Amino acid sequence: MQDWLNSLLTLLALPEYGLSSVFVVSFISATLLPLGSEPAVFGLVKLNPHLFWPAIGVATVGNTLGGMVTWAMGLASHKVVDRYSYSSHHVRALDWLKRIGPKACLLAWLPLVGDPLCAVAGWLKLPFWPCVAYMAIGKLARYTLMTAALVGVFGA
16 A cells, blocks of 8 residues: 555656646545645645646645535435434534534635534535535635745745
8 A cells, every 4th residue: 555655646746747636635635534735736836836826726626626525425424324422512513513504614724624524514414515615715715825825935
């Protein structure tokens, strides 16, 4: 498995696969797997400054699609779970999400809680397309601000 992962990462690091690599990494990082996509976006922009907006766009699309998959996983898990013992923290968090609705998916860009938030939105059966729209807005803002900040600090 480790050899396969190393060969995949080596392949994705090749310049001719730049935008597609950003897409794959962004997609995977929006699932519940622990992976950050910002270094891939910044690396591509650092090597190819003219790809700033294409990289932001591809990362946003990939990360939003990954969030959509996570939402669907949450919906599927809701169908599987018959009972769930709620603690007071769970009940408060679920009540908050129900009150806020799809707008809570604006926070899908947050580390650690953003991806599970998408899953819980699906589990709560929050409307799919509004959730996707808010996910995309949050993720676009994150990639734009973080990449611009990194380019400003480290130069392009």
